[in-house]
Amino acid sequence: MDNKVLSGLLNPIRMRMMQIVLKNQTATTKMFADDLPHVPPASLYRHINRLVADGILEVCGENRIRGTIEKVYRLRHNPFQEMEDIGTSGHKEEHDNLFYTFAMTLLSDFNNYTSTEGYDLQKDKVGFRSFPLYLNDEECLEFIDALKVLLQNVTSNGPENGRSLRKFSFTIMPTEETERSEES
Numbered sequence: 001m002d003n004k005v006l007s008g009l010l011n012p013i014r015m016r017m018m019q020i021v022l023k024n025q026t027a028t029t030k031m032f033a034d035d036l037p038h039v040p041p042a043s044l045y046r047h048i049n050r051l052v053a054d055g056i057l058e059v060c061g062e063n064r065i066r067g068t069i070e071k072v073y074r075l076r077h078n079p080f081q082e083m084e085d086i087g088t089s090g091h092k093e094e095h096d097n098l099f100y101t102f103a104m105t106l107l108s109d110f111n112n113y114t115s116t117e118g119y120d121l122q123k124d125k126v127g128f129r130s131f132p133l134y135l136n137d138e139e140c141l142e143f144i145d146a147l148k149v150l151l152q153n154v155t156s157n158g159p160e161n162g163r164s165l166r167k168f169s170f171t172i173m174p175t176e177e178t179e180r181s182e183e184s
Contacts, residue, residue, distance in 0.1 A: 012109070017051065020035050026073060027073050028072055029044065029071065036159065038165065056075065057074070086098055109167060
């Protein structure tokens with residue numbers, strides 16, 4: 001997968017747009033705008049154009065609405081499936097590129113956040129932390145499945161009821177134990 005495509009997908013607004021298309025099979029600019037009212041129209045069009053230019057979305061139809069043409073978009077291919085395919089059958093270089101892009105996107109998002117005037121980690125509920133967990137394979141799968149259920153409960157939320165767009169990211173991987181806590 002092209003790193004440009006991957007970094008574009010890790011953008012929270014484009015990720016939300018992809019979820020809209022995945023949920024509805026197709027989407028229009030109005031559907032995106034209704035689901036992302038905090039995104040200015042010019043920015044929304046830039047995000048759509050980026051997804052089209054990167055070959056992720058394509059125009060699959062047009063609706064005539066009072067003399068104007070409304071484009072209907074669908075996935076050209078599912079980049080989330082491509083990412084999963086790389087994870088299962090890719091090579092070390094592809095895995096490294098995938099994770100590097102993920103990590104750099106997190107760093108960029110955090111830098112953008114801390115560049116806003118008056119940012120407040122506590123007020124904005126910003127958190128980051130590593131939790132060392134001792135899990136066997138079965139426990140690890142149970143943990144991931146429980147996390148998926150929690151995420152599924154909130155991924156279809158829209159911006160109503162005072163909600164703001166937040167990005168939740170995590171990694172889980174085996175690691176070498178370099179130092180045990182004194183509590184162990």
